[in-house]
Amino acid sequence: MKWKPVAAVLLVWTALLQPESLQAADEIETLRSVGIKAAGTIQARQARDVLVAGGSDNLVPVLKGFRGSTVLASNWLRSTFEAIADQQLKSGKGLPQAELLVFVRDTSQSPAARRLAYEWLRKESADLEEQLIPDMLLDPSPEFRRDAVSRLVGQAKAAKGPKAIEIYQSALAGAVHEDQVKVIAEALRAAEVEVDIQKHFGFLPSWKVIGPFNNRELVGFSIAYPPEKKIEIAAEYDGQLGQVSWQPIDTEDDYGVVDIGKQIENYKGSLMYATTTFRSDQARSVELRLGTPNAWKLWVNGELVFQREEYHRSTQMDQYKVPVVMQKGDNVLLLKVCQNEQEQSWAQDYKFQLRVCDATGSAVLPAGTIDDLSQTKSGN
């Protein structure tokens, strides 16, 4: 079907100007209040039933409730939306398309809620992708970005020469997923265009490492060796094999992999510490995304933010997502990486990769380098 933008905007404004019913607001707040351990479940069921009985008028208000909700609570909102939408379609009444379309376009709303509305609208509007996705390359929603990048990659493959390069570079600006970046980077590099994947993703390539310290029989994970009490770059300590001191280590790997096993010593039953400083131009929430097949602990500015004692159950980019708050100025990261004593060939990996990004997966670059990557900057 064809959308009429002007009419749609008028309808939406009309909808927005109408206050939601007080009851709907209360019921939505009840859903937003659902907590862990099934807290608030009984009330949530009742609220859901009321909202579903209210029909399509409650669709947009329910979607608005996503903003600021926990994922857990938003699943109650999602389920409520789907129950109403399903009811609308099965009864032949259809969805309030104009209102939902305006909601999808409102980037101040929850990315998950906008995507939900979009997917339901697509059940009735086959041409919606053509209409919306091209403008969503830098959308706050990773899913919309992915669709936009996918379209551009398709266009680039069909183009040739400078035009293809231009399209690939545009696509890279919005790409936040590893598989898409790989395809784009391969095409650009084949055309002899430089691509800095490390910087694109926000990997931290420069570290100082110290070790090995003893981790035989896995004892080291819970031992606080001197570096985790205080980071003194000039200090020396008794290590597992003798005196140890902080040594610089840099990686040129596209995906920021710091291979301790190769560059230091792949000593079984040991552990290493790695530290780096991230300078932030503002106080802000970020995600530290880590990949490692080894057990690990991570501190930010002296605070332990997560720890995990798992060895060699595979590794991948963004294996762990740790939300943290960066302070303005320098932020000291300390990573403890532990190796066990398994003998299998696949259990010899002793490595990690760590990047700083926002919730969409777009790089958050340290102060002083942001201007170097205009494509990612615009995506933030």
Next chain:
Amino acid sequence: MKSLTTKSFFAGLCFATILPFATLNSAAAADWKQFRGDNANSVATGETLPTELSGTSIAWQVDLPGRGVSGPIVVGGQVLLTASSGYSQNRLHVLSYDVGSGELQWERQFEATGRTGCHSKMSVATPTPASDGERVFAFYSSNDLICTDLQGNLQWYRGLGEEFPNASNSLGMSSSPIVIGPTVIAQVESDAEAFAIGVDAISGITKWKIDRPRKANWTSPTILPGSGGRPSLALLQSSQGVSAVDPETGNVVWQFSDGASTIPSSTVVGDTVVIPSNGLTTIKPAADGTFEEVWNASRLAPGTSSPVVMDGMTFTVNPAGALAAGDVETGDRLWQLRLKGPFSSTPVASNGYLFFFNEDGFASVVKASRDGGEIVSELDLGEKILCSPAAANNALYIRSDQQLWKFAQ
């Protein structure tokens, strides 16, 4: 027990293992309400399943969204199953199809609250859902435990991955929950954190939570039905053995401590528990909390598929695809039959036949007697199949990532 590599691990961890939920609640006899059926033993009693698998025995097949290696379950007129989708596989689906037509009745989607990374062979939708006949309990590798009614209305939601963020496995989790009476029981066991939890089926509130051995574990709980005044017990398997747990309190009633596999799960037939331990081991629990070990047979060791018992015989498939039949009373191996493997799926046993689906989607129907086994029909579905089939209403249900099939005569 040696650690699993990514490769060996996958050999199947799963799906066969994944699952179950055995519901002891009242329900139609033709239902298949959890992994390996209502009794969690893979035996379809009173069913007449199609033994001549062919294109004409496909009653219907439907496309599925996203990915999934969980098995289907059948409750009343519905076939219920799970899937996951999205780049990060963080979109969780619960799907209901009409048994008669295969038409999608409803679908609900949720966003995972826990980690969704897993080996490419697995899926976030690896555990098989369960039902108590009135509700569906969908569980995922992310440790999201979701309860809806049979119309898809959300009843409660437990984000166990959010509540216990270290209880995950970077290869993926596959254990399926079971239902005993009013309690949903799930094993959430990894190297970093491990527990079992009993959740009230109606409210979603935790009734009990017990620590478990901290080691990656892909087996599923099973049920030891009540007998002689002893209530039904949940059997929780791990590398250390099998613990019999009171489903109401989480108290451990007895413990088999000779070690067990972390991939294929135990099965129960009559008063005998068949455990993938040191090959294959059988024990007979008594009402007083003790048990007798009956036999141990290294030559009957299962690979990924869980053991099955039918007509007084144990059936196990080794990693090479050799089907071994053993005497359930003595542990003597009766015969072997080479099948086209490898298998992640656990076969269904019914009416003297075994129904196998290998990882390449190749189905084999084996007629089994004490004298030997005979392959009576084969069918190549051409898609990767890791889940265990469901059998209900004289039909067989199986899914790949992309398809759900119903086979009937």
